[in-house]
Amino acid sequence: MLQQLGQLPMGWLLIALIAVFGSAAFFLGRVRAERLLVSTTGRMHSRPNYHGYYVAMWSVVPVMLVAIGYGFFAEDLTRSQLSRELPSSFSALSPAELQSYLESVRMAAGTAASAGADRVFQAVTNRYLELRGMVNASTLVLLGMLAAAGMFRAQRRLKPSFRARALVENGMELVLFLCAGVAIATTAGIVLSLLYESLQFFQKVSAWDFLTGTRWNAQTEAEFGALPLFFGTFMIALIAMLVAAPIGLFSAIFLSEYASPTARGWIKPILEILAGIPTVVYGFFALLVVAPAIRTAAIWINETVIRFGLASEPILAAQPTSALAAGLVMGIMVIPFVSSLSDDVINAVPQTLRDAAYALGATKSETVKQVVVPAALPGIIAALLLAVSRAIGETMIVVMAAGKSARISMDPTSDLTTITVQIVSLMTGETGFDDPKTLSAFALGLVLFIVTLAFNVVALRVVKKYREKYD
Incomplete structure (x- = not known):
């Protein structure tokens, strides 16, 4: 079971889950806002759509943060744990050779290429799949819990006087600011990397x-x-x-x-x-x-x-x-x-x-x-x-x-x-x-x-x- 989870295409699965959680949260938030609209005879601060967007925001943002963390750290966590479990004979390998071996394991995982390999390589590959399956399963459980918790918290805050529109617009403003910040940070990173490496060069060449x-x-x-x-x-x-x-x-x-x-x-x-x-x-x-x-x-x-x-x-x-x-x-x-x-x-x-x-x-x-x-x-x-x-x-x-x-x-x-x-x-x-x-x-x-x-x-x-x- 864990090996099958380790072979999941997590990239596409995470994108699909974000879309599903966001759509479900928006629908539930809008339905609740429409019920409040009927009970209060139209006296609400924000339209039902803004309530739906607010609930979707609380459901999607935590999921996206976890998905980003998974993309950055999942492989490193898996390799780190696998390295600790390798037989003592692998201690003779240099760090570069060990990383090359683990990369071969990653490429062979779940493919027919590892079927004809030696028993040690096959066992390491199977263990890699199990560890990766554990990481994938933990990520999916955490995603579901965070999405449900965010949805539940946002639903409880919905009231006729709730300023959903202002909060949603502030959230979008923050997203736009982060996008601008990413562009600026990317430019700064490029310039700094060029400067650093160029200074290294000019220390050797006039x-x-x-x-x-x-x-x-x-x-x-x-x-x-x-x-x-x-x-x-x-x-x-x-x-x-x-x-x-x-x-x-x-x-x-x-x-x-x-x-x-x-x-x-x-x-x-x-x-x-x-x-x-x-x-x-x-x-x-x-x-x-x-x-x-x-x-x-x-x-x-x-x-x-x-x-x-x-x-x-x-x-x-x-x-x-x-x-x-x-x-x-x-x-x-x-x-x-x-x-x-x-x-x-x-x-x-x-x-x-x-x-x-x-x-x-x-x-x-x-x-x-x-x-x-x-x-x-x-x-x-x-x-x-x-x-x-x-x-x-x-x-x-x-x-x-x-x-x-x-x-x-x-x-x-x-x-x-x-x-x-x-x-x-x-x-x-x-x-x-x-x-x-x-x-x-x-x-x-x-x-x-x-x-x-x-x-x-x-x-x-x-x-x-x-x-x-x-x-």
Whole structure:
């Protein structure tokens, strides 16, 4: 019996129990409130629904807290007790080996994989299931008791003068506050982890050498000059924005100001399809179509300038992978981020501004250029900033179409690499979190975070300036 309980899918079961307890508590609370409403001839402080929500809140919140505690501590409790019951021969294992063995037990528990194993492993697996079943059974009993106790307590408090609405709204306000707190805590945790690991790295490598060095060879822990990575990141992002910014903005202006409803109904969904294409597909397109075309064009340019005596040697690298190929395809990928958001903010500009411009004799193009676009500029800047962030953080297209060479070259047909590609390379495979190779990934992430933060500050200042002008 305990082994069967140990195999229960507790995640889905807990979600189902929370839904059942919440629905039952709401129904019972509402029914009781309706009876009170009849007995008091309609003189109640709050509507019956608020009484139902209050009872459901007292029933669900304790259950959710226990479910969260189960998710965090159930496995640790089970392994801790199992470790104490293991035979003395297991004391020869190191902590890492013991954890690996227990992980194998967890994966084999309840599957056919443990059937052909040795008797000790089979016995340990069965005992693991029994302990996990005991934890599951205790959790289910505790959930039922807490739900019943919360429901009973809340039901007893229901009276005609009970301020259920105020309590429910206060509870929802607390939930919203906790959600905001989770977002803030997550951001703070990310920043603090980056800072801590980066400081560990800068104790081993000079920050000045890291920021200004021009040679990057982190795989051998020899050279950590990250300037080529910064150069490649911003060069590819610049190429992408040179493609996405004008095409996306002009598309948004056309769709919102010039296109007919029929044309808009066809063009806008087609543009937004670009946002749903996986980045690996864009990478294949860049590698198989765009990069060869750019290389062919670069070779033709080299042959032409040499034939006409304009240069004695090739002026372009014409490599199979290039920053230009990655930037062009990345620009196509981020067009929807610019066009969709810009279209929304342009449509949000009040029609009265357009009518006033027409009344003063302005043409359609003059109204768009002098009134509509400046009024929508805060939203347009936000769209461009989102597109820049998306371009800087892209990895797959760069890996497949731009190469991995850490170099500084103004030639867009040469292969380059970016910060995100190097972070993935450094964190892939067997890595230790105490060597410069791995710690350098955190330093790269910290620099990227600071640069993005600077972009946000500048964008907020521009948005504030134009918002005050058009408020």
